[in-house]
Amino acid sequence: MLIRLTVNDVQYERDVEPRLLLSDFIRQELALTGTHVGCEHGVCGACTVLFDGEAVRSCIMFAVQANGHTLRTIEALADPSGALNPLQNAFRNAHGLQCGFCTPGVLMTLTPFLRDNPKPSDAEIREALSANLCRCTGYQHIFEAVKLATRSALP
Amino acid sequence: MPPEAPYLSSRVLRNEDARLLTGRALFVDDVQLPRMLHVAFVRSEYAHGRLVSVDTAAARRRPGVVAVYTADDLGEYLKPGPVLVNPPPIQGHVFHGCTQLPLVKDKVRHVGEPIAMIVAESRYIAEDAIRDVVIEIDPLGVVVDLEKGLAPNAPLIHEHLTSNVAAHVIQKKGDYPEARRRADLIVKRRFHYDRGASGAIENRAVAVEWDAKSEEMTIWDTTQAPIPIRNGLARMLGLLESQVNVIAPFVGGGFGPKIMMFYPEELLLPWAAMQLNRSLKWTEDRQENFFATTQERGQIHDAEMALTKDGRILGVHDVFLFDTGAYDPYGLTIPINSQCTLLGPYDIPSYESEFTAVFTNKTIVTPVRGAGRQHGVFVSERLLDLAAKELGIDRVEIRKRNLLRPDQFPHNHEIMFQDSAPLVYDSGDYLPTLEQAAKLIGYDQFIREEQPRLRAEGKHVGIGVACYVEGTGIGPYEGARVTVEPSGTVRCATGVGTQGQGHFTVFAQLVADALGVSVEDVKVVTGDTREFHWGTGTFASRGAVVAGSACHAAAMAVREKVLDLASRVLNAPKEALELAHGRVSVGGSTDSGIGLGELAGKANPLRGAVRPGTEPGLESTAYFGPDRGSTASGVHAIIVEVDPETATVAVKRYLVVHDCGVIINPLLVEGQIHGGVAHGIGNAFYEQLVYDDQGQLLNASFMDYLLPTATDVPAIETAHRETASPFNPMGLKGVGEAGCIPTGAVFAQAVEDALDGSGVEITEIPLSPNRLFELIDAASRK
Amino acid sequence: MNLSGDFTFKGPRATVFEILQDPDVLAKALPGTKTLRTTGADQYEDVMKVSVGPMMAAEFVVKVEVKDKMTPERFSMHIDGKGALGFTKGTARIELREQPGPITLMNYTADIQIGGKIAAVGQRLLESVGKMMTRQALDSLDKELQTRLRTS
DSSP: OEEEEEETTEEEEEEOOTTOBHHHIIIIISOOTTSOOSOSSSSSOTTEEEETTEEEEGGGSBGGGGTTOEEEOGGGTSOTTSOOOHHHHHHHHHTOOSSOSSHHHHHHHHHHHHHHOSSOOHHHHHHHHTTSOOSSSTTHHHHHHHHHHHHSOOO | OOSOOTTTTSOOOOTTHHHHHTTOSOOGGGOOOTTOEEEEEEEOSOSSEEEEEEEOHHHHHSTTEEEEEEGGGSGGGOOOOOOSSOOOOOTTOEEOOOOOOSSOSSEEOSTTOEEEEEEESSHHHHHHHHTTOEEEEEEOOOOOSHHHHTSTTOOOSSTTSSSSEEEEEEEEESOHHHHHHHOSEEEEEEEEEOOOOOOOSSOOEEEEEEETTTTEEEEEEOOSOHHHHHHHHHHHHTOOGGGEEEEOOSOSOOSSGGGOOOOHHHHHHHHHHHHHTSOEEEEOOHHHHHHHSOBOOOEEEEEEEEEOTTOOEEEEEEEEEEEEESOOTTTTHHHHHHHHHTTTTBOOSEEEEEEEEEEOSSOOBOOOTTTTHHHHHHHHHHHHHHHHHHHTOOHHHHHHHHBOOGGGOSEEEEEEOTTSSEEEEOOOOHHHHHHHHHHHHTHHHIIIIIHHHHHHTTOEEEEEEEEEEEEEOOOSOEEEEEEEOTTSOEEEEESSOOSSSOHHHHHHHHHHHHHTOOGGGEEEEESBTTTOOOBOOSOTTOIIIIIIHHHHHHHHHHHHHHHHHHHHHTTOOGGGEEEETTEEEETTOSSSOEEHHHHHHHTSOSSSOOOTTOOSSEEEEEEEOOSSOEEEEEEEEEEEEEETTTTEEEEEEEEEEEEOBSOSOHHHHHHHHHHHHHHHHIIIIIOOOOBOTTSOBSOOSTTTSOOOOTTTSOOEEEEEEOOOOTTSTTOBOOOTTGGGSSHHHHHHHHHHHHTTTTTOOOOEEOOOHHHHHHHHHHHHHO | OEEEEEEEESSOHHHHHHHHTOHHHHHHHSTTEEEEEEEETTEEEEEEEEEOSTTOEEEEEEEEEEEEEETTTEEEEEEEEEETTEEEEEEEEEEEEEETTTEEEEEEEEEEEEESHHHHHOHHHHHHHHHHHHHHHHHHHHHHHHHHHHHO
8 A cells, every 4th residue: 555654854655565563664664763662562662653743652553544644753853963852861861761772762752741741740750651661770760851851941 | 990080980971872862773673684584483382292293385385485494404403502501510419401492393392482483575474474384283281380390290391301300409508407406486488489571672683694705694683692692603503703793782671581592593593594695684572572582480488597586597498499491501590599699698607508490381491680589588588577576676676686797708608609609708798788778768767656656547557678688790701902093082892792781881981081081982882793702791790890890901901001102202201191181191281292092093103113012003902800709789678558458559668778889880870770679679569470270371461461660660769888899900899680689578578567467478479469469368367 | 261151041951952963053153153064973173263352363273072972961072273373272061951941051161271372462351252252152052042943
């Protein structure tokens, strides 16, 4: 099936099998390998991307569902010059990542969350983060990174 | 280390973060190779049975399938894997090393054992072809329960043996029977301690490129040990070690199972790549991971502790069973860790520990963060708690009375540790650690005031304090090469792999301090055999200690070369020279002097003569192998509130005071502790691999195998102490596993304390709300 | 997995027993059955499609052997099923008692072992699917019974 979609401001047209997962489409067809796959059943959140501005789990969606839609992946967060955005900077400053595998998914979950909740409470932050599994950090420094990010200006 | 070491023990931000935060870090599944084919495995659905036939005809006919291999296709390549860790030389021990074949030939011994390998144009087609393969298995009786597995008529998993005993080991010191006779109190219980999957968010993957023209093989592998993988594969494939490159790029969490070798996939993809002259990639999916990647599981301990009426431990006697799974390639590392770590920070004069490792029809067991230490700590800490209760002694007080004193170090426990050397604690100061933990958690005030007050309000609150000692930083050795490049950037290459521990920063700190450069100017390369090919790998909390010490040694050797050359170039005595900000200067003056990059250029002239014996460039390689491991230690404390009606447990506070010797980067150490505690909370409460009596794993997904989330892990308070290790130049100790070792013990203590008076006694982990409910219910009926 | 229970057929025991041995009736009654054929005396092979949850459906080939037949009181069934999503194996025991009406009280107990992919991720759903399929089968059989009684 022929699909047309926009990913990170670039328009694509591709012929794909109906059963091709959106996560595989992003990683293999588009070679955007920053989005990671951890479970393929929608629990860990590592595959989170923005679908028309909202966070979705690309491993439990099909590429054909993205036909006519707009996606944003981790590669689009930083400035084209490579400079980290304030959220990414906060993660670095607070040591909010260790192996980094879950990190793109965490950032993509947080991006619309913080857009809609610029001053979240501690409980709201923990609640939002509970959508993503991390085995390395114990979540504490991730939590502190979000606190740090919400204290400074956000895009 | 030079006198000025600005980076040591400072909270340096990580060099590697920018790439990871922007999705520009290479993980194995990101590897795309020209004309690459994809691999999937057909795996056994039975836990035990004879493989009668495998019919791959239909699979081969499927369009897009390039090849299908079974054991019969491997010829001489079909060999059982090596025993990776031979048992230490403990007198009288029994060990049957039974290892796995890359593809099943005669008999399947656990669900998930690979039977056929499918190579196809896409993973989707390869998985379609799995359904085409027709397999006939004659099921045999299944061994799942450890005690039933040892019964006389139990099904025999390895038929050349006479039972399912994989190993039997007894270690003793002192005279336990005498201790028992002299004791005023004997506390005896049966304990069950279960573990689980490592749960790394990245599953395993292998990508292989074989170039028949250049006769070079490059393998990307999520392994924690690229060098042994390279060496083993080269030998098995009939290639020179130098013809095989193994790269562990960024790896998404290791936690132990990624050092198991050789996984069938690691053996088969390179072989098939040579057969087909094509590049190949295999990526595990999560469900596969639950069967195909090793895990840790349970032990059953029948243990007793003999004490005086003052709570002094006279001796411990422990008999336990250890579940090793269908094969035992990792030897006895886990149960020996359990034996040794049971001793804890205590002065235990007499000790008898006996274990039997049992084969079961389940996935192979190899170390997962903690590697059997949890089990030992649980037994001794719980026995002490129960003794404290019977003797009417406070739980912290009874521990204080038994701690080893500083003048008792180094302390030789006489029994054998996993590194085949006697268990010797190198250094430690346990009383201040315990006192600090008790103070920070407010133990006395909680017991005297808060708890009685809250109890009067009908709240069930409890406090727990548990101690542990952990052997870290073991040999054999690691190496590093440090090079100053003409640009002034310093390159540091070492053989260990990195799975999130921050090696790109921590090793850079050590090198930067030695050479007076900034940490961002040190580029660290790990886990790439093209860059460095001597060493073993990342395991047992040894990276910073062993590889770090090697990086330090190599950097200090380069420092000497820098000073030697600069002394001649600047015409000044070495003692007058200073290294700072990437320059060598005389007496710190900023107008004279030379940059390190320029100096490196001078060290590698294109023309002219060099003095005999000169080595070109500013580069040195150094190796470090400690005499023995260094002993880290710590105390965890927790306050919980239990709702006896719903059996839910809320963690109010969690505190860790730990001693990992000299700290290179406190920010990263905290991260390791947090991650370890979270893993421990998962182990204590949420995680369990549930097998039915036919060896079927019933919860092979994250829907049913519950990793803790951000709302399950509390805020963790940490405090550091430093007792330097005498076994490496900087006094370092490991910290990677510390967070998860006493978590089960401290949970059990606090929950039991919260339910004090109800008759509930906790002798098992995990303690899910269901299970706790059952215990509360049962106690209420008594 | 244990599946046991009782069911009341509205008809005489002899007829109930008869339809329970009739492959044409069983083919219509057993949910998901594509084909059911007799492969020997008291031996059947049922190709059925089983759905467990929204994304898990596959074909199973289930061999059934009827044993310990004591017409018209009781019999056992040995079940051996294999499919792309796993395998099942087990035994079911059926007992029939006639009561005034006439109605027939059926008591069934089944001990089924399940393995493979379907066991690894379908646990929460397996028991409810098993119960539902049993219920559906028995209701269908009762309807068949009514048809047979009307036409005889």
